[in-house]
Amino acid sequence: MGKLTPREDGAPWRNFYGRRRGKTLRKGQKSLLEERLEALSVPGLAWAENPERRLIDFRALEPGCVEAWLEVGFGGGEHLLAMARANPSALLLGCEPFRNGVAMCLAALEASPLQNVRVHEGDAREVFDVAPDAAFSRIFVNYPDPWPKKRHHRRRFIGPETLPHLARIAAPGARLHVATDIPDYVRHVLEAMRAAPEFRWTAEGPEDWRRPWADWPGTRYEAKALAEGRPPHYLTFVRV
Numbered sequence: 657m658g659k660l661t662p663r664e665d666g667a668p669w670r671n672f673y674g675r676r677r678g679k680t681l682r683k684g685q686k687s688l689l690e691e692r693l694e695a696l697s698v699p700g701l702a703w704a705e706n707p708e709r710r711l712i713d714f715r716a717l718e719p720g721c722v723e724a725w726l727e728v729g730f731g732g733g734e735h736l737l738a739m740a741r742a743n744p745s746a747l748l749l750g751c752e753p754f755r756n757g758v759a760m761c762l763a764a765l766e767a768s769p770l771q772n773v774r775v776h777e778g779d780a781r782e783v784f785d786v787a788p789d790a791a792f793s794r795i796f797v798n799y800p801d802p803w804p805k806k807r808h809h810r811r812r813f814i815g816p817e818t819l820p821h822l823a824r825i826a827a828p829g830a831r832l833h834v835a836t837d838i839p840d841y842v843r844h845v846l847e848a849m850r851a852a853p854e855f856r857w858t859a860e861g862p863e864d865w866r867r868p869w870a871d872w873p874g875t876r877y878e879a880k881a882l883a884e885g886r887p888p889h890y891l892t893f894v895r896v
């Protein structure tokens with residue numbers, strides 16, 4: 657993760673091990689991606705549009721938004737859209753490289769439009785290149801891919817390569833939320849965080865990581881984990 661050698665188009669190369677494509681998209685999903693994704697994307701976030709990596713003021717993307725929140729890996733977008741609906745003064749930027757998930761999110765937005773959502777079909781690490789310092793006041797990493805094998809732990813989103821970037825783009829007092837059903841991922845995150853003094857774990861007792869956040873709408877992956885008997889853990893870190 658984070659290996660920076662140039663790609664053919666000059667963009668920094670980052671290894672990505674997740675899935676970008678799933679089942680064949682239905683015709684309606686394809687047209688949504690063709691017709692709606694561009695309007696919901698952030699101009700300049702894609703490398704080709706902004707190779708000089710000009711910084712982007714995410715808050716200013718939508719009039720009336722006074723802060724920006726980032727969601728890494730929104731899946732089908734259920735949490736992203738619920739948070740955007742409940743918080744009209746926050747601009748919600750969701751990143752998801754899995755095209756089928758993006759298509760689901762676009763379909764939900766089509767049925768119930770929201771002004772304060774932007775969608776990046778791609779790796780959330782691309783945001784690091786163009787986000788100013790202190791750009792986001794909440795960052796959500798909900799059920800990151802677990803990569804259970806030890807030799808794959810380097811692929812986990814939270815780790816020594818992403819944390820300095822997350823610390824830079826998190827505003828003072830910002831909250832970084834990590835939800836996971838994998839106890840080993842909890843250990844992994846807490847260990848990585850010990851080397852990141854910019855973040856403080858807010859938990860004072862087990863209830864703090866067993867109980868969902870007050871405004872938590874749940875996610876599709878979480879519903880599956882619960883149905884399969886894997887209890888969630890909710891970790892909150894504050895940018896000090």
Ligand SMILES: C[S@@+](CC[C@H](N)C(=O)[O-])C[C@H]1O[C@@H](n2cnc3c(N)ncnc32)[C@H](O)[C@@H]1O
Nearest residue numbers: 674729730731754779780798799801875876877
């Ligand atoms: C286990 S799924 C969870 C999806 C959703 N958050 C939920 O809880 O239902 C993890 C998601 O993270 C996405 N993902 C993995 N690496 C990512 C990255 N570098 N940037 C953005 N999303 C990423 C995957 O494509 C996948 O959809």
